[in-house]
Amino acid sequence: MAESPEFLTAQDVGSFAYLSMKDRTPQILTKAIDTLHRHKSEFFEKHGEEGVEAEKKAISLLSKLRNELQTDKAIVPLVDKCDDTDIWNQHLEYQRSLLNDSTGELRWFFSPWLFAECYMYRRIHEAMVQSPPIHDFDVFKESKDSNFFESQESIDALCLHLQQLRPVRELSEKQLKEEFLRLLQISLWGNKCDLSLSGGESSSQKTNVINSLEDLKPFILINDTEFLWALLSKCKKTAAPPVVRVDIVLDNSGFELLTDLVLADFLLSSELATEIHFHGKTIPWFVSDVTVRDFSWIVDHVKDSNQKATSACGAAWDNYVKSGRWIYHDHIFWTLPHPYCVMPQVAPDLYAELQKACLVLFKGDLNYRKLMSDRKWEFTFPFHQALSGFHPAPLCSIRTLKCELQVGLQPGQAEQLTASDPGWLTTGRYGIFQYDGPR
Template sequence: MYRRIHEAIIQSPPIDDFDIFKELKDQNFFESQESVIALCTHLQELRKTIEDLDENQLKNEFFKILQISLWGNKCDLSLSGGEHISQKTNIMNSLEDLKPFILVNDMDRLWSLLSNYKKTRQKESVTRVDIVLDNSGFELITDLVLAEFLLSSQLATKIHFYGKTIPWFVSDTTLHDFNWIIKQLKHSNNKWVSQCGVDWEDHIKTGRWVYLDHIFWTLPHDFSTMSQVAPDLHAALQKAHLIFFKGDLNYRKLTGDRRWEFTIPFREALSGFHPAPLCSIRTLKAEVQVGLQPGQGEQLTASEPNWLTTGKYGVFQFDGPL
């Protein structure tokens, strides 16, 4: 459907570069200003002291930033049919209350991987983290905050972002959305928000942040076919030290959107897709979920029949070297 919409637009000059979802995405950002300010303020204050944190404190801050990125995935206009979904409260105040809704939590494995890279990295070597983006608006802010934390903490030295080549699933991120968000932050009246925009624009100019897109992300193939359908993209991902896949659609494509048993291991559901260590950061909005404990899915179904599709629950699901 989204390709058909795009096809109609590009054949209709002078609106051939028009994004019919732009107004909705922009509104999501503007309606989330309270949370954007709180998040940017927290980030800038954290950056002042980050070098003084001991390993356990840094780990705890990493986990907070990861959870913010997870719950930012609730702001999905495709789930709401385009109706307004914004983050109007300070999400950091809710992290403890939301922890019981994380069904698979591999954050410790992520910390072990990245902290080991940091400890063993040679002076001029690079640790690259790739983030396959989902929604623009508030969720994109949470992903940029995660990327900034990775650089500031030296858990990574370079970030590659992957977005969509065309307007997609209402609120998915395009290059225009990515640049527009950073520009809006840079010109904010709030000093901490503005500082984030200035810093992030500088990261792009210096090459520490790189935005990329590829037509494969908007094709109907699941990711296990990537090495055959888009070998250039697969080869690029193989150079990453860790790949974050944000959101529900990416999870569906990671797992082939099949009705797996809940207890099937995540690695098995990837069907051979292992370009690099990877992690799905996802709130559940579709009827596919793997890697649960025996009985876990059945208990949720008995108590909440729609648990797979409401966005109430989330996962950090990691696949790394055996």
């Protein structure tokens, strides 16, 4: 295994990371506090004075967290009693052991960037856990739901497109491949809708992305979709018993999740897969990440649509869930600060689950950062090596670029991009399909 470079920190990775930690994250906390305050009457109606006191406590804890972050205070151990608390506190000790600082204190702006961001969201969860009876309130729910409703026209257009393909089995091999590649691209560009980057403000999809695909193709920096088609086509023909499992490690709820569900539907309808396993978060995370509640909520809302094609999609998806062809998983590992290369040691059950897949699709920026251990690799460093031994099954990262981290580029490609578009790493304008597996 190649020697790994240093972890990315808010200070040394560049302006994007530093501003994200210094400006965007307090904005996210402010919005969470405002959300709690606006639901005060709802908490009173449900729980009486106990609900009001809980709201005050949660706001106090989040305000304290915001102050710690903004003033670069020490990062402190978790005090709740959740299943992952001990794992988190052990990791805090590990991070402290790496310090050269004579004070021995982990601080926000000088800690590994990914660790600090994950820790902030875990502290948000802690604030809610410590505030019963409103402990299961999702402070990001409104933002996620709004993203879905504001993207309604695009959602209806995409569902209509999917319904017009039916029966999918009657498509020729050429048509199947064209649609597979098209829906993969739609899933990629759906990843632009990331609420954690906008501080929880709207980032919905208001145009029909289907009509934009040709114009967007030049912005795909690495396109390994032909390998995905070849792999699934082979699995479809050779699987014995005839089970072709595709796992999707989800990123954002709202419009992006909708694009993932459309892709998953097509995989089943085309018999490129026989079952789809979705992996989401156990707790609210990075503002817009998918939880089981988000997954079920979107299936239900699509099913209840007054648009015929949209509701037909929802009915099919509800049936996939009930029949066990779509299976949703969550696991605490996805909300730990660990890179994925340690999954066999930290979460061997999850690693064994991924090993059952013919293909694992990792959606979004956060998954990419964890696949890459969030380290400062050279732009041309091979993707396979940067995975640092994480090879449970053939896998593909599908992401739009929103952080200063990318590997596997051609020599000179990064330099050309920097010259023509200095912000290319962080704007979400560019995307990749980066594959690791048999070729």
